[in-house]
Amino acid sequence: MPEQSALQAMRHSMAHILATAIQHLWPEAKFGVGPVVENGFYYDVDLGETKISEEDFARIEAEMQKVIAHDDVFERFEKPIDEAIVWAKETKQPYKEELLNDLKRSGTTLAKELNSEELGTIADGKSKVENVSFYKNGDFVDLCRGPHVESTGKTGAFKLQKVGGAYWRGNDQNAQMQRIYGVAFATDRELQDHLAMLEQAKKRDHRKLGQELDLFVISDLVGPGLPIFTPRGTVLRNGLIKFSEELQQDRGYEAVWAPHMTRTELYKVSGHYDKYPERFDVSSVESDDTFMMKPMNCPHVTQIYASRPRSYRDLPLRYMETTTMYRDEKSGELHGLSRVRALTQDDSHAFVRHDQIEDEIRNIIGMVKQMYLTLDMPLSVDLSFRDDSDNYFGDPKLWQEAQKILERIAREEELDYRVEPGEAAFYGPKIDIYVSDALDRRWQCATVQLDFVMPERFQLEYVDEHGEKQRPAMIHKAILGSIERFLSVYIEHTAGRFPIWVAPEQIRVITVNQEEATVNFANGILGQAQKLHLRLGVDNSNESVGKKIRAAELAKVPYVIVAGDKEIKTKQVTPRIRKDMVVIDAPVSLGIEEFLKTVANEAKARILKTSL
RNA sequence: GCCACCUUAGCUCAGUUGGCUAGAGCGCCGCUUUCGUAAAGCGGAGGUCUGGGGUUCGACUCCCCAAGGUGGCUCCA
Numbered sequence: 068m069p070e071q072s073a074l075q076a077m078r079h080s081m082a083h084i085l086a087t088a089i090q091h092l093w094p095e096a097k098f099g100v101g102p103v104v105e106n107g108f109y110y111d112v113d114l115g116e117t118k119i120s121e122e123d124f125a126r127i128e129a130e131m132q133k134v135i136a137h138d139d140v141f142e143r144f145e146k147p148i149d150e151a152i153v154w155a156k157e158t159k160q161p162y163k164e165e166l167l168n169d170l171k172r173s174g175t176t177l178a179k180e181l182n183s184e185e186l187g188t189i190a191d192g193k194s195k196v197e198n199v200s201f202y203k204n205g206d207f208v209d210l211c212r213g214p215h216v217e218s219t220g221k222t223g224a225f226k227l228q229k230v231g232g233a234y235w236r237g238n239d240q241n242a243q244m245q246r247i248y249g250v251a252f253a254t255d256r257e258l259q260d261h262l263a264m265l266e267q268a269k270k271r272d273h274r275k276l277g278q279e280l281d282l283f284v285i286s287d288l289v290g291p292g293l294p295i296f297t298p299r300g301t302v303l304r305n306g307l308i309k310f311s312e313e314l315q316q317d318r319g320y321e322a323v324w325a326p327h328m329t330r331t332e333l334y335k336v337s338g339h340y341d342k343y344p345e346r347f348d349v350s351s352v353e354s355d356d357t358f359m360m361k362p363m364n365c366p367h368v369t370q371i372y373a374s375r376p377r378s379y380r381d382l383p384l385r386y387m388e389t390t391t392m393y394r395d396e397k398s399g400e401l402h403g404l405s406r407v408r409a410l411t412q413d414d415s416h417a418f419v420r421h422d423q424i425e426d427e428i429r430n431i432i433g434m435v436k437q438m439y440l441t442l443d444m445p446l447s448v449d450l451s452f453r454d455d456s457d458n459y460f461g462d463p464k465l466w467q468e469a470q471k472i473l474e475r476i477a478r479e480e481e482l483d484y485r486v487e488p489g490e491a492a493f494y495g496p497k498i499d500i501y502v503s504d505a506l507d508r509r510w511q512c513a514t515v516q517l518d519f520v521m522p523e524r525f526q527l528e529y530v531d532e533h534g535e536k537q538r539p540a541m542i543h544k545a546i547l548g549s550i551e552r553f554l555s556v557y558i559e560h561t562a563g564r565f566p567i568w569v570a571p572e573q574i575r576v577i578t579v580n581q582e583e584a585t586v587n588f589a590n591g592i593l594g595q596a597q598k599l600h601l602r603l604g605v606d607n608s609n610e611s612v613g614k615k616i617r618a619a620e621l622a623k624v625p626y627v628i629v630a631g632d633k634e635i636k637t638k639q640v641t642p643r644i645r646k647d648m649v650v651i652d653a654p655v656s657l658g659i660e661e662f663l664k665t666v667a668n669e670a671k672a673r674i675l676k677t678s679l
Numbered sequence: 680g681c682c683a684c685c686u687u688a689g690c691u692c693a694g695u696u697g698g699c700u701a702g703a704g705c706g707c708c709g710c711u712u713u714c715g716u717a718a719a720g721c722g723g724a725g726g727u728c729u730g731g732g733g734u735u736c737g738a739c740u741c742c743c744c745a746a747g748g749u750g751g752c753u754c755c756a
Binding site for chain 1: 681683713715717729746748750751752756
C-alpha cells in the first residue's frame with residue numbers, strides 16, 4: 068500500500084475509534100459522517116441536549132486508548148441495501164438512514180452530486196446499488212466504504228484538537244451536529260512536530276503581530292470588522308496600493324473615483340440587490356430616497372462608460388479605483404483583517420470588444436504575476452465556473468465561450484489551477500487567485516472576472532466600424548483583492564519582517580548617550596534621511612544600548628545603526644542588518660550618505676534582500 | 680446568523696472550596712546612571728475584575744441576559 072493511503076486508512080480508522088469511544092460514553096449518540104481531513108480526521112455526532120466541550124477530551128481520549136488497547140479487528144461485511152436501511156432504523160441512526168436512502172436512489176452520498184430537493188428522502192423502487200459495505204470493530208458497527216487498518220491497535224499517535232458546530236450535510240437549514248476534530252500521525256514524533264508547528268504558526272498570527280508591531284486597531288466603539296490603521300500600518304497599506312496602482316498605470320489603466328454611497332436603484336438595475344442581503348442601508352432625514360453603502364464598484368463605473376457615446380476606437384477603456392466598500396457580514400464570519408465589514412479593493416474594470424478579451428486578461432495576469440513574484444508570495448488558482456443551476460444571468464453560450472478562454476489562458480500562462488464548478492459570480496466566470504495564511508488556510512485575494520451581464524443590464528454600447536451598435540464585455544479585476552485581507556496573509560507570510568520598501572520604519576538610529584553632540588548627530592542623519600524619503604526613527608531614550616538594540620530587533624526594523632563618538636569622528640556607520648535580509652554575512656562600514664542612498668535605492672527597487 | 684469556549688492594568692498572565700486594601704512581569708512616567716550591538720538600578724502612576732441583572736451577610740469567583748473575542752459551521756474578497 069502506498070504510504071499516503073496507508074496514512075489515510077489509519078486516520079479514517081481513528082475516526083471510527085473516536086466514534087466507538089463516543090458510543091461507549093454516550094450510548095444514545097447519533098452519528099453523521101467521519102472522514103479524513105488534512106493532518107487528521109473528524110466525526111460528526113448528535114448527542115441531543117448533551118454538549119461536548121474540550122474538557123471532555125481527556126475522557127474521550129482515554130476511552131479511545133482503551134479501544135486501541137483492545138486491538139479489535141476491523142471486519143468488513145456487506146448487507147443488501149434494504150437490510151441496511153432496516154439496520155439504521157433499528158439502531159436509531161437517522162443520519163445513516165438518510166445516507167443509505169441517497170445511496171439507494173443515486174448511488175452516491177455526496178451532497179454536491181445529488182438533487183438538493185431529494186437529499187435524504189426515502190427512496191422507492193429500484194436501487195442504484197445492491198449491497199453496501201460495513202465495518203465492525205468490537206461492539207461498534209458503521210456504514211463505511213473503508214479502507215481501514217487491520218485492527219484498532221494498528222494505529223498511530225493522535226490527539227483530539229477542537230470541537231465545533233457543523234450543519235448536517237453542510238446545509239444551514241439542517242440540524243447542527245457537533246464536529247470533533249483530531250490530528251493523527253504514524254508516529255508520535257510526527258504528531259509532536261505537527262503540534263509544535265501549530266504553536267509556531269500562532270506566533271505569526273496577523274492579529275497578534277498587528278498588535279505587537281502597532282499596525283492596526285479594532286475598537287469596540289467603532290465596531291467589529293472595522294479595522295483602523297495606525298501610522299505604521301498605513302505605510303504598509305499605502306506601499307502595497309502604490310505598487311498596484313503603478314502596475315495598472317503602466318498597462319493603460321486610468322484612475323477614477325466614486326462616492327461610497329449610492330441610491331439603491333443602481334443595485335436594482337445591476338441585479339445585485341437581491342443577491343446581496345448583506346448591504347448596509349443608509350437612511351436620510353431629508354429625502355424619501357433610499358441609499359446604501361456601496362458593496363462593490365462595478366455598477367458605479369458603468370455610469371462613467373454610459374455617460375457618452377463610445378466608438379470601437381475608444382476600446383479598451385480601462386478604469387481603476389482603490390476604494391473601500393461595505394458589507395454587513397454576519398458577526399461569526401468576521402476574522403481579524405481577513406474578513407471585515409469595510410474592505411478596500413484595488414479594483415478595476417476594463418470595457419472591451421469581444422476580440423480584445425483575451426489580450427486584456429493576459430494583460431491582467433501579467434500584473435498579478437509581477438505583484439506576487441515581487442512579494443515572494445506563492446499562489447494557487449481556481450477557475451470559478453458555473454454549474455447547471457439557474458443561479459446565473461446571461462446567455463449560456465457566451466458562458467461556455469468565456470470559460471474556454473479563461474481555461475486556455477490559465478493553461479498557457481502556466482498557472483497552477485483547478486476548475487471549480489458552481490463558484491462563478493452570477494454575472495460571469497472568474498480566475499480566482501488564492502494565497503495561504505500561517506495555518507495554511509487559503510484566502511482569495513486577486514481575481515479576474517469576465518462579465519457579459521453588467522453591460523447588458525446597463526445597456527452599454529459602442530458603435531463599430533460599420534456604424535452598428537455593439538455591446539462591450541466587462542473585465543473586473545483586483546490584484547491585491549481586499550487590501551485588508553491581503554495584509555492579513557502578507558503579515559503572516561513575512562512574520563512581520565517586511566522588506567525595506569514597505570517596512571514602516573526602515574532605519575533606526577540608536578544613540579549611545581544623551582549628550583548634545585550625539586543628539587545633534589542623530590538628528591542630522593534624520594534630516595538627511597527625510598530628504599531621501601526614508602522612514603528613519605531615532606531612539607534617544609535613556610536606556611542601555613543593548614536594550615535599545617533589542618527593542619529595534621523586536622520591532623523588526625530592517626537596518627539599525629548605533630550613533631556615538633566613533634561615528635561622529637569617522638562619519639561612518641556599520642548597519643546592523645535584519646537577519647532575513649542578509650545575503651553575505653559580513654559587517655560593512657560605510658559613509659552615512661552612501662548608506663542612506665543605498666537604502667533609498669533598495670526601497671525604490673522593491674527588493675527583498677539587502678545589497679549591503 | 681448557528682454551536683462550543685473565552686473576557687482580571689496599555690500588553691501577557693496569577694488570583695485557594697464565595698471572605699481583609701485584587702497581584703506579577705513587560706510597557707508607561709519620574710529619578711539615578713551616560714552606557715557600544717537582544718533586557719542597568721530605584722521609585723511611581725495605572726483596575727467599576729467587559730456591561731447589566733440576580734442569588735448571598737458577603738461575588739473577580741455561582742446563575743441569567745447582553746456585548747466583544749477565539750475555534751468550527753454556513754456565507755464570502
